[in-house]
Amino acid sequence: MTFPELAAVVWDMDGTLIDSEPLHERVFYATCRRHGVNVSDLDAGVFVGVHQYDVWHAVAHRFPPHVTMDSWLADLDAEYLADQGSLTAMPGAAGVVQALHDAGLRQACASNSGTKVVAANLTALGILPFLQATVTLDDVTEGKPGPEPYARACALIGVPPERAVAVEDSITGLMSARAAGLRTIGFASNRHVADKPEFHALADRVIDRLDEVLTLVGAPATAG
Structure with a gap:
């Protein structure tokens, strides 16, 4: 399946454009340890694509009463930003x-991360000049898997959802995009997630390399 009549690509950020999931995982475990909370029983990748509020609600019962969601989230952001120099782009x-910009397609980012983390990621990637909009967790009332992040991104760039495709590495992200009416490309950057049947059921196409997006949307590759 290719995607004719396409006007826009809406990108997920973490694990799709930037190889940030390892840093998110390190930050999560380190912040929990700092508060004396052991989360070693949780499966690897259990929170891939899950926004911070839902992560907190899943683990809050393990924390002492004096630790609030706001203080925990502030700790997460501070730990992430302190190590942002380790961030690298996904290959290609x-x-x-x-190349999508040069082909005339509009682009946006719809992330389940907060504004500070998204800003750090965009700085590392250097792609802000090619994006017409960015949507973070702080810009919506409900993050992924709800439809608002993708619906808002499409509204901001002036493209109907049915003429846009989302590129996502998580099940929650694919759920969000489909709920908003976009077509979906599942990027299999995390095998723990991509091997699950739900991932394939939610993705119109599954890719292993980001340059496959160009073929699917009919955009020429850049030289080199």
């Missing part, structure tokens, strides 16, 4: 984004 990410 910047070139694909530029």
Whole structure:
């Protein structure tokens, strides 16, 4: 399946454009340990694509009463930003984004991360000039898997959802995009997630490399 009549690509950020999931995981475990909370029993990848509020609600019962959601989230952001120098783009990410821009497609980012984390990620990627909009968890009332992040992104760039495709590495993200009416490309960057039947059921196409997006949307690759 290719995607004719397409006007826009809406990107997930973490694990799709930027290889940030390892840092998110390190930050999560380190912040929990700092508060004396053991979360080693949780399966790897259990929170991939899950926004911070839902992560907190899943683990809050393990924390002492004096630790609030706001203080925990502030700790997470501070730990992440302190190590943002370790962030790297997914292979080919910047070139694909530029090629789509050169082909005349509008682009946006719809992330389940907060504003500070998204800003750090965009700085590391250097793709902000090619995006017409960014939507973070702080911009919506309900994050993924709800439809608002993708619906808002499409509204901001002036493209109907049915003429846009989302590129996502998580089940929650694919659920969000489909609920908003976008077509979906599942990027199999995390095998723990991509091997699940739900991932394939929610994705119109599954890819292993980001440059495959260019073929699916009919955009030429950039030289080099």
